[in-house]
Amino acid sequence: MFAEVRAGHPFRGSVPEAADGPALAVQMRDISVASGVNWGTALRTQPQGRKQPDWLRSGDILFVAKGSRNFAVCLDEVPVPAVCSQYFFLIRVRDSKQLLPAFLAWQINQAPAQRYFDKNAEGTDQLSIRRAVLEGLPIAVPAMTQQHTLIQLDQCVRQERQHLESLMHNRQQQIEALSMQLLTRQ
Numbered sequence: 001m002f003a004e005v006r007a008g009h010p011f012r013g014s015v016p017e018a019a020d021g022p023a024l025a026v027q028m029r030d031i032s033v034a035s036g037v038n039w040g041t042a043l044r045t046q047p048q049g050r051k052q053p054d055w056l057r058s059g060d061i062l063f064v065a066k067g068s069r070n071f072a073v074c075l076d077e078v079p080v081p082a083v084c085s086q087y088f089f090l091i092r093v094r095d096s097k098q099l100l101p102a103f104l105a106w107q108i109n110q111a112p113a114q115r116y117f118d119k120n121a122e123g124t125d126q127l128s129i130r131r132a133v134l135e136g137l138p139i140a141v142p143a144m145t146q147q148h149t150l151i152q153l154d155q156c157v158r159q160e161r162q163h164l165e166s167l168m169h170n171r172q173q174q175i176e177a178l179s180m181q182l183l184t185r186q
Helices: 101-108 111-120 131-135 144-185
Strands: 003-007 023-026 043-045 061-064 072-074 082-084 088-093
Touching: 003 131, 061 101, 072 101, 088 101, 088 131, 101 144
Parallel strands: 023 082
Antiparallel strands: 003 088, 023 043, 061 072, 061 088
């Protein structure tokens, strides 16, 4: 096994907000496959429980285990103490000299892994991935140079997508401004 899989922090019910809490709680609404974790929307809280929280750290992978879209996000940096909620699995690569965390997250998000999750998801109202299913995911471990190359290529694709979305948004604003100008003249 190349990585350790842990459950997210076991909040009972919804995450309790604590304005002066020492930590952030990453929830489903704070994460996307395209942009990673939005730390600005994460709720400030006071993690409680019998066991010490698994504090998030750089290189950790958050895996969305509930819902129709299961994906992974690799944390480049964690700006403040933070935990992930119970809807995630926390994946920690054991040896980053053999397997890059960003490469593992990328591989989890690719079509072969997604088909595996679709085939093994459980539940009727809300689909979920069990820990054993995640741990059983077949993983390829190519040479480090190839892992680095694929990660860099993926970062280029993400940047290009952001630029295109920005251009499309600007073009839509131009069209709206022109239509307002045209329609207010009459």
